[in-house]
Amino acid sequence: MLDKNSDTPRRLTALDDLITYRLARLQARLNAHAVGLLRQHSDLSLTQWRLLTSLRELGTSNLAELVRELQFDKAQLSRGIKGMSAAGLVEQSADEADSRKQVIRLTPKGIEEHERLTPVMRGRQTMIMAHLDDLDRIRFFEAIDAIHLALDEAEEGSSKP
Amino acid sequence: MLDKNSDTPRRLTALDDLITYRLARLQARLNAHAVGLLRQHSDLSLTQWRLLTSLRELGTSNLAELVRELQFDKAQLSRGIKGMSAAGLVEQSADEADSRKQVIRLTPKGIEEHERLTPVMRGRQTMIMAHLDDLDRIRFFEAIDAIHLALDEAEEGSSKP
DNA sequence: ACAATTTTGTTGACATGTCAACAAAATCTG
DNA sequence: CAGATTTTGTTGACATGTCAACAAAATTGT
Numbered sequence: 001m002l003d004k005n006s007d008t009p010r011r012l013t014a015l016d017d018l019i020t021y022r023l024a025r026l027q028a029r030l031n032a033h034a035v036g037l038l039r040q041h042s043d044l045s046l047t048q049w050r051l052l053t054s055l056r057e058l059g060t061s062n063l064a065e066l067v068r069e070l071q072f073d074k075a076q077l078s079r080g081i082k083g084m085s086a087a088g089l090v091e092q093s094a095d096e097a098d099s100r101k102q103v104i105r106l107t108p109k110g111i112e113e114h115e116r117l118t119p120v121m122r123g124r125q126t127m128i129m130a131h132l133d134d135l136d137r138i139r140f141f142e143a144i145d146a147i148h149l150a151l152d153e154a155e156e157g158s159s160k161p
Numbered sequence: 162m163l164d165k166n167s168d169t170p171r172r173l174t175a176l177d178d179l180i181t182y183r184l185a186r187l188q189a190r191l192n193a194h195a196v197g198l199l200r201q202h203s204d205l206s207l208t209q210w211r212l213l214t215s216l217r218e219l220g221t222s223n224l225a226e227l228v229r230e231l232q233f234d235k236a237q238l239s240r241g242i243k244g245m246s247a248a249g250l251v252e253q254s255a256d257e258a259d260s261r262k263q264v265i266r267l268t269p270k271g272i273e274e275h276e277r278l279t280p281v282m283r284g285r286q287t288m289i290m291a292h293l294d295d296l297d298r299i300r301f302f303e304a305i306d307a308i309h310l311a312l313d314e315a316e317e318g319s320s321k322p
Numbered sequence: 323a324c325a326a327t328t329t330t331g332t333t334g335a336c337a338t339g340t341c342a343a344c345a346a347a348a349t350c351t352g
Numbered sequence: 353c354a355g356a357t358t359t360t361g362t363t364g365a366c367a368t369g370t371c372a373a374c375a376a377a378a379t380t381g382t
Contacts, residue, residue, distance in 0.1 A: 014217070014218050015214050015215075016282040016286055017195060017214070017285075019289060019290065020188075020195050021211065022302065022305055023187065023191060024188055026308060026309060027181075027185055028340095029309065029312050030180065030184060031181060031185065032340090033316075034178060045368080046368095049178065050178065050182065053176055054176075056175070062331090063332095064329070074330085074332090075334095075369085075371080076369065079332090079333095098329095099376085099378090100329065100331070100377045101330065102331075121178055125178060127311060128180060128312070129180065136300065136303075140301065143293055143300070143301040143304075146297070150288065154194060154285075189370095193370090206338080208338085208339095223360080224360070224362095225360055225361080233339090234340060235361070236364095239361060240362090243362090259347075259348070259359095259360085260346085261348065261360045261361070262359090262360065263360085
């Protein structure tokens with residue numbers, strides 16, 4: 001989303017949209033950084049990396065559960081899994097009990113891939129977070145939660161009275 | 162990017178990608194909220210709203226300057242301006258001194274649009290930020306800056322040694 | 323038991339974000 | 353001043369995110 005160079009971001013005083021704007025820029029950079037790392041070490045998209053991680057934790061899952069878990073769009077996850085399936089990282093099989101569902105699980109190759117990438121991604125996370133001390137980190141996440149709350153209220157106010 | 166419903170986001174313990182992931186979710190919601198508000202009150206995209214705001218501040222500008230100002234992709238801004246031009250919100254004219262440049266300025270209609278939307282958008286911003294007290298807010302922005310710094314260092318480390 | 327509703331997953335369409343190629347003009351450099 | 357480089361802006365291609373329609377299966381309510 002953003003342009004890398006630029007010595008001076010300059011003013012931007014009246015952006016009546018500041019948090020969203022600031023977060024958009026930060027998020028775009030974090031994203032680009034993660035995607036770059038992933039591309040450098042694998043063929044996974046960021047979404048696929050997250051699916052890999054979630055599947056590693058869950059052991060076995062299905063799309064709907066992954067949607068709930070990651071809170072991503074189901075179309076996006078469906079396509080993400082499709083790609084991983086084609087790459088042999090996951091296998092999809094029918095659920096005996098409920099034939100709408102599919103059982104998704106990592107293949108050994110998928111597990112290996114996850115183990116290979118984990119140190120890289122964890123290192124990145126650590127590197128970034130090292131710039132905040134423990135208290136800052138906690139407060140940062142609290143602030144994120146607070147903004148989520150604000151949005152919850154805003155949506156409640158407009159949609160369901 | 163995300164799905165609205167969902168009572169329980171649940172675990173997500175091992176996401177070796179936590180900040181990026183958390184910010185992605187927050188950002189998607191903030192974005193959707195802003196876009197919704199804008200759609201409800203105008204025909205502007207979020208990018209166009211930001212262009213409108215920047216142009217209001219700058220008075221007169223050109224694409225390259227807007228790119229520097231907002232740090233957005235120039236393709237995106239080029240298309241954003243094109244749309245606003247078609248809608249009669251800005252006018253583009255040739256720069257006398259440098260004929261690569263174009264002079265971009267708001268039309269009276271553009272100014273009016275900005276004034277009409279400002280209270281709405283500012284209200285939204287205020288509403289969200291009301292959930293953080295002054296100190297939290299300051300620390301939140303500081304944390305954002307700190308993470309930007311971390312990324313600066315990371316990029317420096319990899320690209321230009 | 324069966325009609326209405328909900329859940330699951332796929333798909334197509336479209337909006338947005340990103341990257342690279344490009345043309346035209348300006349600027350830099352020997 | 354001529355050739356190389358940089359700046360400005362547009363465009364096409366492609367990745368990603370979002371929304372809505374849909375079919376098939378399960379669940380609910382009477």
